[in-house]
Amino acid sequence: MEESKEREKEACQELPSRRDMISNLPDSLISQMLSCLPTKEAVRTSVLSTRWKTLWLLVPSLRLASHDFPDYNSFVSFLDKSLDLYREENSCLHLELVIRKDYDDDQCCVTRWIDHVARHKVKHLDVECILVKREFLEAVPLSLYLCESLLYLRLHRVLLVGSESISLPRLKTMRLEQNVYPHEAFLQFFISSCPVLEDLSIVRKDDDNVKVLRVHSQTVTSLTLGFEPGDGHMLYHYFDREILGICIDSPRLKYLNFNDDVSKCQILSSFISSSVKVHLGGVRYMSYYSGGVVFSNQQVARSFFRCISRVKDLVISETIMKLIYFCMKVEPLPQFCDLSYLEAKVCLVDVEMLPALLESCPNLNSIVLDLTRPTIITEQITAWAVPQCLLLSLEFVEIKCCCKAELVGMKLAKYFAENSVFLKKLVLRWRGYVLEEDSVLRDLLELSWRSSTCQIEVYGPLKRPVRV
Known part of the structure; x- marks a missing residue:
């Protein structure tokens, strides 16, 4: 017994030295360890010992959110001190800030923070200002436009001031979200002044001083365009906003x-070739929902579809499918002769439009349909016309069913199975418990398949694959 207590005592005496073994690691390794922690946690290690007091400064990144501090002034004070502590030879190369001001008269600090890191060779800059009114947006400093070290830039709700000199020779990724620009010519100049830019994302506001967004770049390979209503705009204002x-x-x-x-966004001119993959997301609220009236801007929409009619890959949201449905009531869509892959979310009440849509895709090879919003569905699926792509080119069909849409999914599977001459694979997925995998497979096998070599896969709510 005495011997056991003696061993425990010796172990306790050795414990502090064991715990401090991490302090003997080289600075480079400790820096890597601290880089895995949130900035506030990394800073807290400075109280461990004299050895640790400044080790957190070896991590060349700051990731901070104002809501993690007791108040906005505490956040400002901490960030000011942190940036001052960074030595020039150990600059803050990675800065991410999420800023939410509590009052309109809170300190304006964003400009000087960006200026500080821009002058000290920042590589990754991400500044997000949440719910800041237009009149209180902070301006980016001119030094940012001449930051030759910058690789990644994200600006959310700031004011970009005009400048005749922009040099961002290394910038490859840029995210511009809900900002205000001096005029549309500046935004065009800003984009074209990034000679190696590859990934560009722009989220517009209706009060951003840009009517025609011009993206002229010889290097951009990925382009994301979106829209958010301006300050204080209700939905009815958004419905009536000017065509951009x-x-x-x-x-x-x-x-x-x-x-x-x-x-409401007309492509004035376009170089969207067949090699471009297009994803049409659409917005949650669109004016064609208003009162069920005939959509007032169908001509603009059809013009847009003509501009992308050469693409090979197309992904369509439910709202865009709704728009297509309204457009086709007036006249057929343009022919998507190069389209090989189509993925679409389809509200069940709009399923009946599919044959007409497929008539516009004469060379379609693959289609993925995601059935949404369970509701009453037409019983006329079996009487549908057979478009050209089912007879000549369609090889792959995948049908995803939301809960209570399983029976509609089965009808669609039957339609494709009985009419697709060269179909090689059909996949049916559903989430509800109305159908059982084995019975679905049995029902599919009993169909009069037009193709004799089609592989069948079914996935029920347990995601247990059944294949033939």
Whole structure:
């Protein structure tokens, strides 16, 4: 017993030295360890010992949010001291700030913080200002436009001031979100002044001083465009907002993500080639929902669809499908002769439009349908026309069903199975418990398949694959 207590005592005496073994690690390794911690946690290690007092400064990054501090002034004080402590040879190369001011008269500090890191060779800059009114937006300093070390830039709700000199020779990724610009010519100049820019994302505001967004770049490969209503704008203001123009001249573009109301954004000129993958997200609220009236901007929408009619890959949201449905009531869509892959979310009440949509895709090879919003569905699926792509080119079909849409999914599977001549694979997925995997597979096998070599896969709520 005495011997056991003696061993415990010796272990306790050795414990502090064991715990302090980490302090004997080289600075470079400790720096890597601290870089995995949130900035506030890394700073707290400075109280461990004299050895640790300044080790957190070896981490060349600051990631801070004002809501993690007792008040806004505490946040400002901490960030000011942190930036001052960074030595020039150990600059803050990575700065991420999420700023939410409590009052309109809170200190204006964003400009000087950006100026500080821009002059000290920052590589990654991410500044997000939450819920700041337009009249209180802080301006970016001119030094940012001449930051030759910058690789990544994200600016959210700030004011970009005009400048005749911009040099960002290393910037590859840029996110501009809900900012205000001096005029639309400046935004065009800003984008074109980034000679190696590859990934560009722009979220517009209706009061951002830009009517026609012009993206002229010889290097951009990925372009994301979106829209958020301006300050204090209710939905009815958004419905009536002015039609905005987009001009895209990016010959190396490979991916376009358009998350906006295409009915109110007209592409004035475009270089959207067949090699571009297009994702049409649409906005949650669109004016064609108003009163069920015929959509007032169908001509603009059809013009937009003509501009992207050469693409090979197209992903369509439910709201865009709704817009297509309204457009087709007036006249057929343009022919998407190069389209090989189509992915679409389809509200069940709009399922009946699919044959007409497929008529516009004569060379379609693959289609993925995501059925949404369970409701009453037409019983006329079996009487649908058979578009050209089912007879000549369609090889892959995937149908995803929301809960209570399983029976509609089965009808669609039957339609494709009985009419697709060259179908090689059909996949059916559902989340509800109305159907059982084995019975679904049995029902599918009993169909009169037009293709004799099609592989079948079914996935029920347990995601247990059943294949033939």
